[in-house]
Amino acid sequence: MLDKEEINFERSVIVGIVTQEQDEDKLKEYLDELEFLTYTAGGQVLKRFTQKMDKPNPKTFMGTGKIEEIHTYIIENNIDTVIFDDELTPAQQKNITRVLDCKVLDRTNLILDIFAQRAQTSYARTQVELAQFQYLLPRLSGMWTHLERQRGGIGMRGPGETEIETDRRIVRDRISLLRDKLKIIDKQMASQRGNRGAMVRVALVGYTNVGKSTLMNAIGKSEVFVENKLFATLDTTVRKIVIGNLPFLLTDTVGFIRKLPTQLIESFKSTLDEVREADLLLHVVDISHHEFENHIDSVNQILKDIKSANKPTIMVFNKIDAYIPDQIEEDDLITERTSKHYSIEEWKKTWMAKVGENNTIFISATNKENFDEFREKIYSAVRQIHITRFPYNDFLYPDFKDIQEEEKEEGEN
Known part of the structure; x- marks a missing residue:
């Protein structure tokens, strides 16, 4: 899946099971993500082990035969680490470690380790x-x-x-x-948020590695760390942004992920408070990722968990420059056309149409494609919130098209 050198990477294998709740296609998606997580943490996945089971073995997670198969592979290929896609119970981890005589991690442990690095x-x-x-x-x-x-x-x-x-x-x-x-730190940060005054707060939310930090840099002309790895940035970044003559605060938050450890949700309370206290959410989506719809569902579930699902939200479909639909040959009469074959224009006519034009935008943060439309959409949403809060100041902030005319005239002069 990933093109990377073997040098300096821990030799790893990853493990997952097919159950009634998780079919083979879903498991493949999870293992693809687990491999990317392993790469982010500094590992190289040499092999995947899977097994069909009604439910995990309470002692060893997988069947004893499969565990022995993994053990044999570990010995023959000098494997350093075995990583399970689901969280192991303390008893399972202890039993598996005893049999494999190798470092055994689960998905939660791996994510926590990446957070420790970042x-x-x-x-x-x-x-x-x-x-x-x-x-x-x-x-x-x-x-x-x-x-x-x-x-x-x-x-x-x-x-x-x-x-x-x-x-x-x-x-x-x-x-x-x-x-x-x-x-103590939470109180200090709550005080800092209170000292920001009555400025409208906008928070970037989304799955990890969807381009939130790139978007933050493009809008705010700031230098937030960007890397093509999961959880590239953990620390919350807040910038004062001005579009036209309208100022607001933009916050870049930590990326979400499926099966996010509950320990992280609790300990990253202040980071999530930035989302809870935001007036407007920009839900950034990597539309080039074939699982972007599942990513949206995962983010929405976490927003629901932290009681932020009903906030005004603009769906920002990013990376349109990297979006490539699957192709079907003209003489292929067998392959059924699915959403994987949709163009972006076709996607806009699906459930996205119900979200509404005012609540969706398709951009490329890297190439700044459709950025004028993006800026206009943010400006209009922030302006509406500001006018609701300060109804007598609406004359201070004209329509975005008037601002564009002024900027155009200034450029010509």
Whole structure:
């Protein structure tokens, strides 16, 4: 799936199961994403193992025969890490580790590890450390002797590096300390949000790696870190933006993902508060990704979980420059035409039409394609919120077309 060098990558295999709730196509999507997560964390996936099961084995997640097959492959191919797509129970992780005699991670552990890599500020590192300790606490039994054998690498950053954290009481005390520390910082950040005055707040939300930071840079002419990896940025960035003569605050938030660990939702409370307190959401979607509809559903579910689903929202379908529909040959009479073959114009006539023209926009943040229309849509939405809040100031902010005429005249002069 990914073209990458073998040097400096942990040799890994990934594991998933087909169940009644998760068919083969859905599992492939999840494993594609898990492979990208592994690559982001510093691993190279050499093989995928799958199995059809009614439900996971309570002791070893997969059947004993499949576990032995994985064990044989690990020995023959010098594998460093085995990563399961679903969260393992403490008992499952302990049993699997004993059989495979190898580093065993699950999807939650992997995501937490990526967050540990990406955290730049003291605040973000504190949030991640809290989430890691909450994940590790029920898994302490038998884990630390394993860590003594397998030092460093994916899943070993953060609290996994400290040998002294072998005692449950010490870990609980550390969790309590981190929570107290975050409460203090949360109060400070809440105060900062309160000090921003009555300016309209706009928040960028969306699945990870959809181009939110690129869009932030394009709108605000700022330099937010951008990389083609999952969770490239964790720290919330707030910029004052002016379109025409209308100022507002634009916030770039951490990307969402399917099966987002509950520990992260709790520890990243202040980051999510930026979304909760926003007046307008820009839901950024990577339309070039073949699973973008599922990504939208995942983001909407998280917005619902944090009670932000009913906020005014503009759907920003990004990366139209990279969108390539599947093609069907003229003489192919077997292949059924599906949404994977739609052009962007055809997509606009589907459920997107029900969202409404005023609530959807198709752009390329990288090439700034359709950016004038994008700026107009934001301006109109922010202006409406501002006028509702300050009805006597509507004369200060003319229609966007008038602003464009003024800018055009200034350019000619």
